[in-house]
Structures are given as structure tokens and as C-alpha cells.
Amino acid sequence: MAGKPKLHYTCGRGKMESIRWLLAAAGVEFEEQFIETKEDLEKLRNDGFLLFQQVPMVEMDGMKLVQTRAILNYIAAKYNLYGKDLKERAQIDMYVEGTTDLMGMIMMFPFQPAEGKEKQLALIKERATTRYFPVYEKVLKGHGQDYLVGNNFSLADVHLLEAILMVEELIPDGLSQFPVLQGFKARISNIPTIKKFLQPGSQRKWPTDEKLVAQVKQIFNI
Structure with a gap:
């Protein structure tokens, strides 16, 4: 074993x-x-x-x-968190690349010099609320399903929840404009394995x- x-x-x-x-x-x-x-x-x-x-x-x-x-x-x-076929994997990869870009900005935030942090925080908020979150809000609203791809829990959902929580640590009202993502956050957070983590x-x-x-x-x- x-x-x-x-x-x-x-x-x-x-x-x-x-x-x-x-x-x-x-x-x-x-x-x-x-x-x-x-x-x-x-x-x-x-x-x-x-x-x-x-x-x-x-x-x-x-x-x-x-x-x-x-x-x-x-x-x-x-x-079995990577879609059922190549098309779903491509979708998952696209969504994960987006959240990776957003999280990369947040990861670097603590390493910024003090005089640059205010500007970096404003950039994170701008990118999260005008570039990245609107995409996921539109996708979930468009297909009306619980998960991003194929109505099955996947890597893309895990990654998006992680990104949402990272943004909210810096910007508590980061999801205020995104009601569908608010529902997504609550739903994914209550999956037993995620809830435990x-x-x-x-x-x-x-x-x-x-x-x-x-x-x-x-x-x-x-």
C-alpha cells in the first residue's frame, strides 16, 4: 500500500x-x-x-x-477532479490559469515594500472585481449549475474558492458585487472535505x- x-x-x-x-x-x-x-x-x-x-x-x-x-x-x-474529456479539461485549465494569475498577485503582496503596498492592494482589488470575478460570475450564472465545469466538482472549483478567500482576507467586501459567487462560496465551503480543511x-x-x-x-x- x-x-x-x-x-x-x-x-x-x-x-x-x-x-x-x-x-x-x-x-x-x-x-x-x-x-x-x-x-x-x-x-x-x-x-x-x-x-x-x-x-x-x-x-x-x-x-x-x-x-x-x-x-x-x-x-x-x-x-476524478479534472473533467470527463479533453474539452472539460481545457475549460478547467482556463479557469485555473485565471485564478492562478490572481492568486499570484496576492502571494507577492506581503513581499512588497511598505510604500508600495497601498498601490498593490488597489491593483488586486481592481483586477479581482473587474477582470477575474466577473468571468466566474458570468459562467456560473450562464449555465445555472453548481460547479464551473460539467456540473461536477473539479480542480477549477477548489481553486476558485481558494482565490475568493484570499481576496477576502485583503478586501472583505470583494464579493459584494457578485451574488452568484457568494452562493458558490457558501456551497463549496460546505462540501465535507472542504469544510474540514x-x-x-x-x-x-x-x-x-x-x-x-x-x-x-x-x-x-x-
């Missing part, structure tokens, strides 16, 4: 958080090996475990998987604070 997936990353969100979300949504238990120092990262590199010298890395099914999208797609396909004590990580920013800068020389 295969062991639990093992996730190698810092004890923060970053690019690994979407992988944590997806495994949790699929009901898959996982272990974490945190990278806490520059030496921890160098050991992974020197042992040949990182194909491109980068993390996230997930040990799973006898493989050492790297590159976030490759990891997400493998997990989604394995646990949202409870205190789960492996979901807290928003990035100054201490983690300093640690990440030291580990990755940034």
Missing part, C-alpha cells in the same frame, strides 16, 4: 497551498516536510530530488513531482506574516 503524499515546502502558503487544498478536497491525507533553512533546500537539491532545483515538490506514487501545475493536474486526474487545526496555512517573509527571503536568497 502506497504511503501518504509528502509535501516539501516552507511552512507557508506560497505555491504549495493550492496543492494542499486539492489533496484535502480529494480527501487525501498528506505529510509535510518543511524547508526551514537554506541548508534544507540545498540538501534537496544536492540529493537530486528537485528536477529544476525548485520547490514545491511532492513525493507521491513513487515519483518526486515538481512544477505546480503538473502536480495539480496529476492529483486532479487521479481523483477550513476548520482550525487543519493543514491549511495562515496568511504570510513578516516572520515568514524574512524566512523565505533567507532560504531563497531574495
Whole structure:
């Protein structure tokens, strides 16, 4: 019997958080090996475990998987969260690329210099409410189904909920103009595996604070 997936990353969100979300949504238990120092990262590199010298890395099914999208797609396909055919997969990929772009802006926010944060926050709000959320609102309203693609729960739904919650941490009224997305948020949040992941004590990580920013800068020389 295969062991639990093992996730190698810092004890923060970053690019690994979407992988944590997806495994949790699929009901898959996982272990974490945190990278806490520059030496921890160098050991992974020197042992040949990182194909491109980068993390996230997930040990799973006898493989050492790297590159976030490759990891997400493998997990989604394995646990039937990646559509029923190529057309649905293409739709899922498009929606995930959109939420990835939005979340990428939010991930970088704690690393902004203090004098640039107000401008960055305004940009995040503008992009979320005029570029990204309107798309998902229109899609869900247009087909009148519970989920983004094929009326089946998928990676796209998990990713969108994660993005919504990230935006709301910075902009509490971020969904105020989007009633369909408000309903989507409530519905997906109550899926049992998701609901469990949202409870205190789960492996979901807290928003990035100054201490983690300093640690990440030291580990990755940034």
C-alpha cells in the first residue's frame, strides 16, 4: 500500500497551498516536510530530488513531482477532479490559469515594500472585481449549475474558492458585487472535505506574516 503524499515546502502558503487544498478536497491525507533553512533546500537539491532545483515538490506514487501545475493536474486526474474529456479539461485549465494569475498577485503582496503596498492592494482589488470575478460570475450564472465545469466538482472549483478567500482576507467586501459567487462560496465551503480543511487545526496555512517573509527571503536568497 502506497504511503501518504509528502509535501516539501516552507511552512507557508506560497505555491504549495493550492496543492494542499486539492489533496484535502480529494480527501487525501498528506505529510509535510518543511524547508526551514537554506541548508534544507540545498540538501534537496544536492540529493537530486528537485528536477529544476525548485520547490514545491511532492513525493507521491513513487515519483518526486515538481512544477505546480503538473502536480495539480496529476492529483486532479487521479481523483476524478479534472473533467470527463479533453474539452472539460481545457475549460478547467482556463479557469485555473485565471485564478492562478490572481492568486499570484496576492502571494507577492506581503513581499512588497511598505510604500508600495497601498498601490498593490488597489491593483488586486481592481483586477479581482473587474477582470477575474466577473468571468466566474458570468459562467456560473450562464449555465445555472453548481460547479464551473460539467456540473461536477473539479480542480477549477477548489481553486476558485481558494482565490475568493484570499481576496477576502485583503478586501472583505470583494464579493459584494457578485451574488452568484457568494452562493458558490457558501456551497463549496460546505462540501465535507472542504469544510474540514477550513476548520482550525487543519493543514491549511495562515496568511504570510513578516516572520515568514524574512524566512523565505533567507532560504531563497531574495
